[in-house]
Amino acid sequence: GALVYQYPRRTICKSGTSMRMECQAVGFQATSVAWYRQSPQKTFELIALSTVNSAIKYEQNFTQEKFPISHPNLSFSSMTVLNAYLEDRGLYLCGARGWGGEQYFGPGTRLTVL
Amino acid sequence: QQQVRQSPQSLTVWEGETAILNCSYENSAFDYFPWYQQFPGEGPALLIAIRSVSDKKEDGGFTIFFNKREKNLSLHIKDSQPGDSATYFCAANYGGSGNKLIFGTGTLLSVKP
Numbered sequence: 001g002a003l004v005y006q007y008p009r010r011t012i013c014k015s016g017t018s019m020r021m022e023c024q025a026v027g028f029q030a031t032s033v034a035w036y037r038q039s040p041q042k043t044f045e046l047i048a049l050s051t052v053n054s055a056i057k058y059e060q061n062f063t064q065e066k067f068p069i070s071h072p073n074l075s076f077s078s079m080t081v082l083n084a085y086l087e088d089r090g091l092y093l094c095g096a097r098g099w100g101g102e103q104y105f106g107p108g109t110r111l112t113v114l
Numbered sequence: 115q116q117q118v119r120q121s122p123q124s125l126t127v128w129e130g131e132t133a134i135l136n137c138s139y140e141n142s143a144f145d146y147f148p149w150y151q152q153f154p155g156e157g158p159a160l161l162i163a164i165r166s167v168s169d170k171k172e173d174g175g176f177t178i179f180f181n182k183r184e185k186n187l188s189l190h191i192k193d194s195q196p197g198d199s200a201t202y203f204c205a206a207n208y209g210g211s212g213n214k215l216i217f218g219t220g221t222l223l224s225v226k227p
Contacts, residue, residue: 006157034214042152042201044217093157095215103148103215105157 002028004096006106013084014114020080021109023094028104029074030096035067038091038108047092050077084113117141118206120218128226133194135221137204138186144206148215149178149189152201161202162189194225 005024013019023033032051036044048058050071058064071077077096081088091108098104119138127133137147145166150158164171164178164187171178175192191198204218 004157042220044203044215046214049214091157101146102160102163104160105150107157 002026002096002098002102002104004094004104004106006092006094006109008109009107010110010112012112012114015085016083018080018082019084019111020078021092021094021111023077023079023096023106025075025096025098025104028096028098030077031074031099032097033071033077034095034097034103035069035077035079036093036095038093040090044093047079081111084111086113089113116219117216118204118218120202120204120221122221123219124222124224126224126226127194129195131194131225133191133198133223133225135189135191135202135204135223136186137188137218138184139206139216140185141206141208141216142185143208144216145208146206147178147180147187148205149176150203150205152203152220158203191223194223196225196227199223199225 003026007022034049035047046059047062050056056069069079091110093108094106095103117140121136148163149161151161152158162173162176164180169180177190180187201220201222203220205215207215
């Protein structure tokens, strides 16, 4: 079956530091990867959409300078949160889309900023 | 502006009952509607999805009823079990949006034994 792994599951960083999170699609090839942030109130914010061999498209309020993404192949993507502050807290979700169009999510990386 | 709305915000049913979760949307260009189930501490899991060319989709005890004219859909969970207690999200997208899903705010379902 189609699985999406994310690493790490939880991370704590000091305010102003950066952290990197990874996403791996297993059992299928991810034609595109979407990174979301889910708030404690459970609302979803789309950060960026990444398609292999195409430019990464960031949503309003999110920038490459703050959330650089790497998507080198059809099974792997990573995103870094640079200079993390309190408002960056949340559950970061990676959604990988296969050729059939269905989007599968990983378990998320929960970011806590002290 | 919330493009995808869900109701109720929370729902409690007894074990064995059918839970009905509602979703409505504004953008008539939306043509794909997945439902996700999320347990605390986990990511959302794809449960069932429907395309706008259909008006009904069944998978196991889960059924989506879709009304394109009214721009709404509902998820019916037949014979609800305590293990179905979770937050359910309705989402929508259209071909031109690529992988961009618009999520609703979720319905918290509690199934009492």
